[in-house]
Amino acid sequence: MRVRNVFQQCILCKKEPAISLEHMIPECIGGRLAVSILCTKCNNYLGSTLVNGIRQDPSIRLAVRNLRGEIPELFERVENGQEYYGRDSQGRLGKCTYKDSTFRVKACKDTDGSIWLDTYRGISDIRKILKRDGLTEKQIDEEIRSFVAQENDVEMHLSNSTKVIKRPVCDLFPSLQGFYLDERFAVLLAYEYLSLILGNSIFDGGLDFVRAFIMEGKSSENIIIERLHGHHYGSWHKLYPEFLDEKAVINIRLFEWLCFKVHLKKVSIKGQERVYIEDLKNKKTLFADSLEEAKKNIYYTMY
Numbered sequence: 001m002r003v004r005n006v007f008q009q010c011i012l013c014k015k016e017p018a019i020s021l022e023h024m025i026p027e028c029i030g031g032r033l034a035v036s037i038l039c040t041k042c043n044n045y046l047g048s049t050l051v052n053g054i055r056q057d058p059s060i061r062l063a064v065r066n067l068r069g070e071i072p073e074l075f076e077r078v079e080n081g082q083e084y085y086g087r088d089s090q091g092r093l094g095k096c097t098y099k100d101s102t103f104r105v106k107a108c109k110d111t112d113g114s115i116w117l118d119t120y121r122g123i124s125d126i127r128k129i130l131k132r133d134g135l136t137e138k139q140i141d142e143e144i145r146s147f148v149a150q151e152n153d154v155e156m157h158l159s160n161s162t163k164v165i166k167r168p169v170c171d172l173f174p175s176l177q178g179f180y181l182d183e184r185f186a187v188l189l190a191y192e193y194l195s196l197i198l199g200n201s202i203f204d205g206g207l208d209f210v211r212a213f214i215m216e217g218k219s220s221e222n223i224i225i226e227r228l229h230g231h232h233y234g235s236w237h238k239l240y241p242e243f244l245d246e247k248a249v250i251n252i253r254l255f256e257w258l259c260f261k262v263h264l265k266k267v268s269i270k271g272q273e274r275v276y277i278e279d280l281k282n283k284k285t286l287f288a289d290s291l292e293e294a295k296k297n298i299y300y301t302m303y
């Protein structure tokens with residue numbers, strides 16, 4: 001879904017034309033609402049510094065894992081190419097990659113000097129090892145045939161110096177080594193949504209300190225970011241602002257569970273407290289005119 005361009009200039013640098021289409025919530029986690037609010041330069045910069053790493057964030061990965069049954073496509077999109085740990089029947093840990101809906105063992109050396117290989121993709125490596133061990137092509141073909149037919153957990157000698165054991169890998173779990181979402185990402189999301197609500201008034205509200213925080217990481221006592229957690233996971237994202245006296249609070253909930261409250265203090269901005277929802281299961285972008293309307297389930301879609 002695209003919203004008509006209402007901005008003359010980029011909402012961040014205020015210099016270049018706002019021609020670059022930006023997803024309000026990143027597309028990789030199901031955001032559908034796209035708006036022209038940034039220039040190409042700012043959009044590229046934010047993509048490489050704040051937004052592109054979002055798929056690696058452990059909170060996001062755990063959320064899509066929990067919601068896999070409800071939103072399987074999004075699980076595939078976020079998890080494709082990601083790293084997992086798996087355990088073999090002896091309790092040893094190895095690394096795997098989730099690719100095209102399949103887990104593949106990553107080739108690596110274990111502490112005892114043995115090598116982990118994926119049973120099917122590792123065959124070319126086994127061939128090289130057997131060639132090094134001095135076997136002929138014919139012998140190698142025979143050994144590989146016996147290896148493919150071999151049962152799990154049975155030791156097998158392929159040559160005088162190489163033995164293999166096929167072990168099933170189970171208890172697969174995401175490695176969760178990624179960085180947590182940068183706080184600047186939460187402020188960026190908050191600021192972009194404010195822009196959508198305020199239109200060109202976003203340039204008048206004394207918000208330069210917010211732009212400096214997003215673009216340069218320049219901290220300000222007037223920005224407070226609370227990171228909270230909901231009670232459970234849900235297949236939706238939600239954003240809504242609250243305009244108070246000399247303060248705006250932008251509420252962000254990703255997968256219902258991951259919540260940020262971005263407080264912008266000493267600002268004189270007022271606008272409609274419009275609620276924006278990305279319904280991930282039904283692939284719909286919804287809006288409500290206020291939190292009260294949202295509570296009564298009065299939403300509308302915008303095209």
Ligand SMILES: [Zn+2]
Nearest residue numbers: 010013039042
């Ligand atoms: Zn810009």
